[in-house]
Amino acid sequence: MAISSLPCVQPVDILLDSIKWDDKGLAVAIAQNVDTGAILMQGFVNKDALATTITSRKATFFSRSGATLWTKGETSNNFINIYDMFVDCDRDSIIYLGKPDVPTCHTGLETCYFTSIGDLLKEQEVEETNLALTTLYSLESTISKRELELAGKHGKPSWTKRLLLDENLLCAKIRAEADELCRPLEEKEDSSCTASEMANVIYHAMVLLRHKDVKIENVLEVLRRRFSQSGIEEKQSRASTES
Amino acid sequence: MAISSLPCVQPVDILLDSIKWDDKGLAVAIAQNVDTGAILMQGFVNKDALATTITSRKATFFSRSGATLWTKGETSNNFINIYDMFVDCDRDSIIYLGKPDVPTCHTGLETCYFTSIGDLLKEQEVEETNLALTTLYSLESTISKRELELAGKHGKPSWTKRLLLDENLLCAKIRAEADELCRPLEEKEDSSCTASEMANVIYHAMVLLRHKDVKIENVLEVLRRRFSQSGIEEKQSRASTES
Missing domain, CATH: 1.10.287.1080 (MazG-like)
Incomplete structure (x- = not known):
């Protein structure tokens, strides 16, 4: 599943041009644990962010608030190491299939999805964290x-x-x-x-x-x-x- | 994991208001197979789409191109049946954890993610479909x-x-x-x-x-x-x- 470092018939630029970037030049990127299938986090990518991920094999996103690239782990050294990436049939959504060095969420939890809407809508008191x-x-x-x-x-x-x-x-x-x-x-x-x-x-x-x-x-x-x-x-x- | 039909302390409206909708009133929704963890498809939701999913328990999205709600399966009768939904720590991304009646993608494949970027960048010929x-x-x-x-x-x-x-x-x-x-x-x-x-x-x-x-x-x-x-x-x- 590793990305080949051989010379490419279809260079990265052609691939990047084939993505349907939205009016802000972005596409969705979903980081998924290659072993468990857990959805770790979701961010957005622009052309540069995707190109960086392809080269570095560390999950990289475009921060919409800061308008900058950020590689998950760039300050902590705890990366999401990419095994492969997949684009969807519409070419506007990407899976980053990889393995996190440590739990992904800034809260210390395995993933960023730990709030169940089902729980929120229940009458009784709910567990504070309920991972998806x-x-x-x-x-x-x-x-x-x-x-x-x-x-x-x-x-x-x-x-x-x-x-x-x-x-x-x-x-x-x-x-x-x-x-x-x-x-x-x-x-x-x-x-x-x-x-x-x-x-x-x-x-x-x-x-x-x-x-x-x-x-x-x-x-x-x-x-x-x-x-x-x-x-x-x-x-x-x-x-x-x-x- | 089923959504309770009991009266709610935190009504749906409060929940919907707690989502960080973007400047177009949208958030990301990712449909995931509750058994396999496969990411089936990804779309966007607005308030109405999420409210509809909560009520109907059928994965519903907002079509950005058509500017309308659409429930996956509304014409084919092949739905993604929702077990629970999860919001992320930023409150702008949602997992629809559910079970599709049939393969999700309009191509007939299990999921919409069947094109490997790793494959695309390889020198040799690649398999036509390579599911994530x-x-x-x-x-x-x-x-x-x-x-x-x-x-x-x-x-x-x-x-x-x-x-x-x-x-x-x-x-x-x-x-x-x-x-x-x-x-x-x-x-x-x-x-x-x-x-x-x-x-x-x-x-x-x-x-x-x-x-x-x-x-x-x-x-x-x-x-x-x-x-x-x-x-x-x-x-x-x-x-x-x-x-």
């Missing part, structure tokens, strides 16, 4: 909350709490769920439950990750490093030839 | 490509191809990787490899998903439905009490 989490990270957050509740003493513990408290139960479940995922394939049985069985594997394995204090983002980083180097296939293929 | 995929979906796409290559006859097959061709090998690997994930926890051993072991579990289980023609998005849908209904914990807790 997609399914996997919402599940991760739920599991973390269950761990925090472990100290509490209200009623029957949830299934997640029981798994967190009992390592043998957790491991037995992970093995059993992996087995249930495989059996229909081996026995050529109906496999209409594959998604559900895989969901069970992921959920239980994520409880183990919580137990080990490993984030799913770390796992995705491993996967990205492996298969961007064609590593996973090579390593596995080697191991299997050797054995 | 984050790690898990990039891996899923790689596994699909390996399957398509199965018909080809070039050299030694990759590890993924071998797994796709040999169900017993695939299932043996999934069980072995689940075991390797669990053993350090049971035996209180060093667990510095947890992320790597989990990566192995995910990769091999994703090859099985490909084999069964199940998308990781379907698995995440199952997880979302379960834990948004507190289903997964209840079901598992019940099963475990029963057994």
Whole structure:
């Protein structure tokens, strides 16, 4: 996914001219975490800002208030490192697909989107920060909350709490769920439950990750490093030839 | 994550007034797939568009060219169904977290971001469409490509191809990787490899998903439905009490 440093048939200038800049010479740029898919922040770019990002591979924007270029991290040294950029079908919106050195928001949070409109419109009091989490990270957050509740003493513990408290139960479940995922394939049985069985594997394995204090983002980083180097296939293929 | 229909302490009008609308009365709205995290499309909203989305729970934008409101799907009946919305720390950018009825882009593709700037700047010929995929979906796409290559006859097959061709090998690997994930926890051993072991579990289980023609998005849908209904914990807790 890295931007090539080879000589270009379509030079940067032609690319920049192909963007539909608005009447102020701007387009939208959305920084997205390449591993988690989290939308980190959104800014605007002009031609110079996009050209700078292409060259430096650090997310750079045009500040509408200051009317200047600014590279996220230029003062803090905490950049959003770009893996690739994508333009949309209208050519007026750009995704900066990258990896932040540290949490992106000036508040110290992972992303700038931590205020839920759903929460704001609810009657009851709301959590102060509620990050825009997609399914996997919402599940991760739920599991973390269950761990925090472990100290509490209200009623029957949830299934997640029981798994967190009992390592043998957790491991037995992970093995059993992996087995249930495989059996229909081996026995050529109906496999209409594959998604559900895989969901069970992921959920239980994520409880183990919580137990080990490993984030799913770390796992995705491993996967990205492996298969961007064609590593996973090579390593596995080697191991299997050797054995 | 659903927007409450209860009476509001902070009515919609107060919320709408809290948004920092630009000199044209607009803010950015980014539609994101609640399960995969894919950025589906980006548009602009004015007060009316955001108010309409809050009420209808269908992603609605303000068309800058037509100077009208438009609800994605108003002619096709294929909507982006909203689960929640998030405003950023500057209050001028909004995430529409939702689920599209069908692929979002008018081209028929999943998202509007299918042109890689990295590709455009490369010397060699590039794929016509290259969706902005984050790690898990990039891996899923790689596994699909390996399957398509199965018909080809070039050299030694990759590890993924071998797994796709040999169900017993695939299932043996999934069980072995689940075991390797669990053993350090049971035996209180060093667990510095947890992320790597989990990566192995995910990769091999994703090859099985490909084999069964199940998308990781379907698995995440199952997880979302379960834990948004507190289903997964209840079901598992019940099963475990029963057994």
